[in-house]
Amino acid sequence: MRRSFAFSVLLAAATLAAVPVQAQSLLEYVGQCVPFARAASGIQIYGDAWTWWAQADGRYQRGQKPRIGAVLAFAKSARLPLGHVAVVSRIVEKRVLMVTHANWSRLNGARGHAEQDVTLFDVSPRGDWSQVKVWYRDTNGLGSSIYPAHGFIYGLPDPAAGKAVRPARPAAELSSRQPDYVGSLIDAYAR
Structure with a gap:
């Protein structure tokens, strides 16, 4: 009896610890990039970020052109051993876009x-x-590191997929009302 009570208490504690705390707003989120990208894009892929590109094959459409709400899947690299995923929030011009993502910069000293x-x-x-x-x-600047990326996962079902996948719906908070397009261009092209 004593052992089963202790087991029940431990099981309850483990269950509560496994439930993520829900933020009131998508932008209040603190955690890893994968759950954030899933919530922000609506694309239902799980696992490390570097696995998203392969997992999307046969489920979601993929490509090399950005679209709002698409997930850019970064490849695994020495600097990103688990990869990274970021959601396209604005397309500024052909080679500049804006993303909304989590776990990149240090804000208030923490990632x-x-x-x-x-x-x-x-x-x-x-x-x-x-x-x-x-x-x-x-650092208030464009990083000097170059990161490899696989491409964009669009959140639309792959027509060749054998099973039904519901289209993804990006979160309403994906982009601000007045993003700094000019600043984004200056950041990209002023080296």
């Missing part, structure tokens, strides 16, 4: 926070978004 309308610059030789630079809020 994990959500960031809205962050500049992303395509630096790939072919203009196919396979190599990007990302703005860092903690």
Whole structure:
């Protein structure tokens, strides 16, 4: 009896610890990029960010052109051993867009926070978004690192998919009402 009571208490504690605390707003989120991208984009893929591109094959449409609400899947690299996922919030011009994502910059000394309308610059030789630079809020500048990316997952069911996938619905808070387009262009092109 004593052992089953102790087990029940431990089970209840473990269950409560596994339930994530829900933020009032998408932008109040603090945590990893994957659950944030899933909530912000509506794309129902699970697992490490570097696995999203392959998991989307046969489920969601994929491509090399940005669309609002699409998820950019960063590849696994030395700097990103688990990859990264970010949701397109604005398309500024052919090689500059804004993303809303989590767990990138250090805000108030800590990673994990959500960031809205962050500049992303395509630096790939072919203009196919396979190599990007990302703005860092903690340094107020476009990073010097170049990150490899697979491409965009659009959230629309792949017509060749054998099973039904519901279209994804991006969150309403994906972009601000007045994003800084000019600042984004200056950040990208003023080296």
